[in-house]
Amino acid sequence: RAVSGRSPPPPAPTQGSPCGSASSKDSVEWEGRSLLKALVKKSALCGEQVHVLGCEVSEEEFREGFDSSINNRLVYHDLFRDPLSWSKPGKALPGGPLEALRALDKRTGSGPATIALDSLSWLLHHLPCPILCQTLHALSRQDSCPGDTLPGEQVRVLGLLHEELHGPGPLGALSSLAQTEVTLSGTMGQASAHILYRRPRQRPTLQTQWFSILPDFSLELQVEPLLESQPPSDLHTPSVDPTTHLTFNLHLSKKEREAKDSLTLPFQFSSEKQQALLRPGLGQATSHIFYEPDAYDDLDQEDPDDDLDV
C-alpha cells in the first residue's frame, strides 16, 4: 500500500497539509513531518540507505525519536543550519540548495535508496519552480539510466509540501510529476490520508486511509471511524436520471406495446414474398425495372439522340 514504507518502487512525493477543515471545527494541525519520518523509518528498516535533505528543522530535531540503528542508516544533509553558506566553506553544503540536490543525484549509486526532502516548500521558495521540477525529475530518473537496470536499484523520492503556502500553479506542476500523492486531513482527532496513485498508462486510483503515528514513528493503519455526529459524507446525491422531466413519453405500457406490435405496416409483404424479393431466382438479374407508361408518355421507339454527333 502506498502509505506504508513498502510503497511501489517509483518515486513518491508526499504532500502533507495542515488542514483547516470546512466544517466549524477547531483548526487542528495535521502535520506531515511525522508521516515523513514514519516512512523514512520504514525504508531504513528495509535496509535501504536514506538520505535526508533537511531545510526546515535542525538535524537533532529530525533525528529525535529514531533509535540508533535507524540513525546509522540516515545520512543527513543539513541545509537548515547554514542555508546561505555564510560559514567557512567545507563545513556546510556549498552552492546552496541546487547544488545539494545535484549532489544527492550523484551520490546514490549503490543499492536502493530513499531520498527524503524536508521540505519541498522551502525548496520552492529558494529555487525557481521549473528548475526544481527538472532536478526532481533527474533524481527520480536514476532508476532508468542506460545499461542494466536492476529492479532493486531504484530510488524513491519523498517530499513534504505545505499546501497552503503555494498557489495552484506550483502545486499542480509538482503533483503532475509525482507518482503518488498523499494529502493529509482528518476528522475528530483521526488523521486520514487521501492517496492518489497514478500508474503509468492506467487510470489513477483514489484511496482514503486512516492512520495514526505512534511515538516511535511507526505507522499504524486503521479502519475508518464511525461518523455519527456528522452527516454522513458518503451519501451521494441521487444520481441523475435523464429520462425524467421530459415532454414526451419514453415508456410504453403493456397495452400500448401490444397495439404497436399488432399494427400492420404499409409495405409489409408476406414472408414468402419477402424471401422471394430478397433472394432472386437463378436466371434473373438482381434488379428489375417495371415500367408502366402513362397516358401522357411519348413512346417513341426511335432513339432521339441518334442524330447527335458525339
Place this chain on the structure above:
Amino acid sequence: MAAAGTCGTGTRSTGSMVAAASTNNVTSFQRRGPRASGADSGCSRLVSIAGTRPSVRNGQLLVSTGLPALDQLLGGGLAVGTVLLIEEDKYNIYSPLLFKYFLAEGIVSGHALLVASAKEDPADILQKLPAPLIDDSYKKECDEDVCSHKMEPDIKMKIAWRYQLLPKMEAGPVSSSRFGHYYDISKRIPQELIETSKWHGFFLPEKISSAFNVESCSLTPGYMKLLQFIQNIIYKEGFDGSNPQKKQKNILRIGIQNLGSPLWGDDICCTENCDTSHSLTKFLYILRGLLRTSLSACIITMPTHLIQNKAVIARVTNLSDTVVGLESFIGSEKETNPLYKDYHGLIHIRQIPRLNNLIYDISDVKDLAFKLKKKLFTIESLLRAPTLFLPQVVSFARGCQRPS
C-alpha cells in the same frame, strides 16, 4: 509548396476522369502526361508520397493522425505543414495515446519521425507504440466487440426487411498503403518496424548542459535548442526542398510531448504572471513558420489545465492550427452521471484551420465522447439520436458499434 501541388493535382484528376469516361478515342480531352522536367516534378511526386492523400474539399495534402475517427472529425486528416495541439486531460492518460497513434501511423506509412520529450527518452516512447492491425485480425477484434450485441442473421426486421441480408460491417483495413490504420494498444509495435524507420530523438535532459544560468533571450533554452534541432533535421534531410536530388520526398512527423510543462524549463504552468510568458508563444510561432516551409506535420501535447493564465491558453490556441481538447471523467462529478456511463471522457474539437479555403471543414457532430477499450480507442457521438447520425455512426467506429 503544398499549395502549388494541389492545383496541379486537381486539374489533372478531372482531366483523367473525363478521358476515361469517353467511350471512343476521338475526344478533345487528353490526359496530361507526366512532366518531363526532373527538377520540378513536384505535382506528380507530391501526390504519390506514401501515407498522404489530397483532401476532397480543397486538394490540400493530408496525413492521417492514426485514428480514422479523428481524421474524419478534422475533415479528412491533418494537413501537411500544420500543428495539431492536444490539450491534455488532467491525469495525462489519454493524450499520450493520441501521441502514440500519430507516431505509429508515421512508422507504418514510412514517414520520418522526430520525437521530442523532456520526460521520457524518445527511444522508450517508440518502444511503447501500439502494433498495427492488419486485415483479418481487425475483423476478429470487431467481431469480439460486437458479439455481445450480436443479432442472429435471420432475425425478422419488421420495417427494414430489405436490409436483412446486408453485411453488418464495412471492410477493415487491407494493406499499409491505405490512409489511416488501426492499432492494437495492448500489443507493442514489432521491433523490426522501428528499426526500419528513420527517427530522430530529442531528449531535453541530455541536450541541456547542467549550467542553469538564466538566459537573457526571450526563449527558454530548452525551446531554443528544440527549434534548432528541428530546423537542422529539416534542412539536413531535405524536407524543405533544399536537397532536391537526394531521394523521394517524404513527410516528417514531429511529436512534442508535454510542451509548456516545467520540465521544459518553462514556468508558464507555475505562476500567473511569469517573466517568460512569451516564450511558449514565440516557440509556437517559429515552429509554425518552420512547418509551413517544409513537408512536415506536428503533434504537440500540452498540459493546458496547469496553465494559470487563461490569456496564454487563448494565444496558444490561436497560434496552433488544429486544437483538440480531452476531458476525462476521472475524479469529476461526471463520473457518476448515467449519461456518461459508457464513456471515459469528452473530446472537444476546439479549432479547425481554414487552409486555402473560404469555409471551415467542421463536422456536424459536436458532442463527442471517447472510450478506451482494451485494444482500441474509439470516438463516438454522445447523443444517440436514432436516425440523424446513422451514416456517421457507422463510419466512425467502423462497425465496432452496436447497431442502433
